[in-house]
Amino acid sequence: GQNIDQPTEMTATEGAIVQINCTYQTSGFNGLFWYQQHAGEAPTFLSYNVLDGLEEKGRFSSFLSRSKGYSYLLLKELQMKDSASYLCAGREDSNYQLIWGAGTKLIIKP
Amino acid sequence: GAVVSQHPSWVICKSGTSVKIECRSLDFQATTMFWYRQFPKQSLMLMATSNEGSKATYEQGVEKDKFLINHASLTLSTLTVTSAHPEDSSFYICSARDSGVSSYEQYFGPGTRLTVT
Numbered sequence: 001g002q003n004i005d006q007p008t009e010m011t012a013t014e015g016a017i018v019q020i021n022c023t024y025q026t027s028g029f030n031g032l033f034w035y036q037q038h039a040g041e042a043p044t045f046l047s048y049n050v051l052d053g054l055e056e057k058g059r060f061s062s063f064l065s066r067s068k069g070y071s072y073l074l075l076k077e078l079q080m081k082d083s084a085s086y087l088c089a090g091r092e093d094s095n096y097q098l099i100w101g102a103g104t105k106l107i108i109k110p
Numbered sequence: 111g112a113v114v115s116q117h118p119s120w121v122i123c124k125s126g127t128s129v130k131i132e133c134r135s136l137d138f139q140a141t142t143m144f145w146y147r148q149f150p151k152q153s154l155m156l157m158a159t160s161n162e163g164s165k166a167t168y169e170q171g172v173e174k175d176k177f178l179i180n181h182a183s184l185t186l187s188t189l190t191v192t193s194a195h196p197e198d199s200s201f202y203i204c205s206a207r208d209s210g211v212s213s214y215e216q217y218f219g220p221g222t223r224l225t226v227t
Contacts, residue, residue, distance in 0.1 A: 031214060042203050042218040043154070087153065091214055097144070098216065102153040 004101035006088050011107045012078055020073045020104045022088035033098060034062050034073045035087040043087055046073065075106075083108045113137055114206050116219035123194055123226055130190045131222045133204030139184040140206035144216060145177075148201045160187040184209070194226045 003025045012018040024032065031050040035043035049055055049064035049071060061074040073086055085105050089098040113136040123129050133143055143160040158179055159167045166179035178190040187206075191198055201223050205216035 033215070035218075040201075040221075040223075042221045044218070045215055048215060097156065097159060100154050100156070 004088055004090055004099055006086075006101040006104045008102065009105045009107065011109060012075075014078055014080060014108055014110050016078050017074065017076050018078060018106065020075075020086050020088075020106065022071045022073070022101055024069050024071070024088070024090045024099070024101075026090050026092050026099055028092045029066065029069075029090060031091040032062075032064055032071045033087075033089040033091065034071075035089065037085045037087060037103065039084075046086075078108050080108050080110070082106065112208060112215075112217045114204065114217045114219040116202075116204055116222050118222060119220060120223040121225070123224070125195055125226055126193055128190055128192045129194055129224060130188055131202055131204075131224075133187045133189070133206070133219050135185045135206045135208075135217070138206075138208040138217075139210060140187075141184060141209045143181060143187040143204055143206045145179060145187075145189050146203045146205070148203060148221075154203065157189075162187075191224065194224070196226045199224055199226045 006022045033048050034046040036046050037043040047062035049062050054063045059076045064071045085103040087103045088101040091098055115134045117132045141162045145157045146154040147157050148154050156169050157172045160179050160181040162181045162184055168174045176192055181187040201221050203221040205218045
């Protein structure tokens with residue numbers, strides 16, 4: 001079957017670091033996306049991993065382990081504006097559809 | 111680059127009427143567009159995959175006669191909600207894939223908030 005799991009909600013403190021985990025089970029695999037979505041807005045692209053390892057992009061980094069079916073999004077130096085939902089999505093082989101997780105609502109406290 | 115627009119951004123309609131939502135890729139060609147629906151505090155639900163020049167592929171449980179999709183050009187797909195009911199009230203979001211590059215990233219439109227009274 002196809003399944004993407006991520007925590008429903010997380011809370012972190014401004015200036016700190018938070019890691020949002022995502023595990024996936026798909027019939028095929030050809031990459032994993034992370035998107036950020038603020039309430040009432042459309043998702044915006046954060047990262048795409050297709051090979052194992054860590055990809056760093058400013059304050060945000062994304063990690064993938066294909067053998068473990070696992071990814072995480074790491075957010076450093078948290079800012080209040082980082083309060084949003086973070087969506088993990090996997091791409092299956094041979095098509096462009098994404099399998100979406102339910103999203104992790106991240107709450108940043110001062 | 112890679113901008114997707116949606117129109118209208120919000121719409122209120124009466125029960126039983128039809129509403130058309132447009133999704134345009136402004137600076138790239140998109141042979142494939144996706145239509146999603148999102149209820150409050152829930153994740154994206156893929157409704158259908160829109161393919162230019164051919165029939166859309168609908169996800170299980172989505173009524174193709176109620177949600178009409180037309181992808182008549184490489185930059186425009188439309189979703190028409192026919193005979194809308196209050197339970198159709200939702201946030202509808204489209205996304206598009208740039209046909210000209212090998213990236214699999216989907217670019218999202220800003221969404222359309224539909225309220226059926």
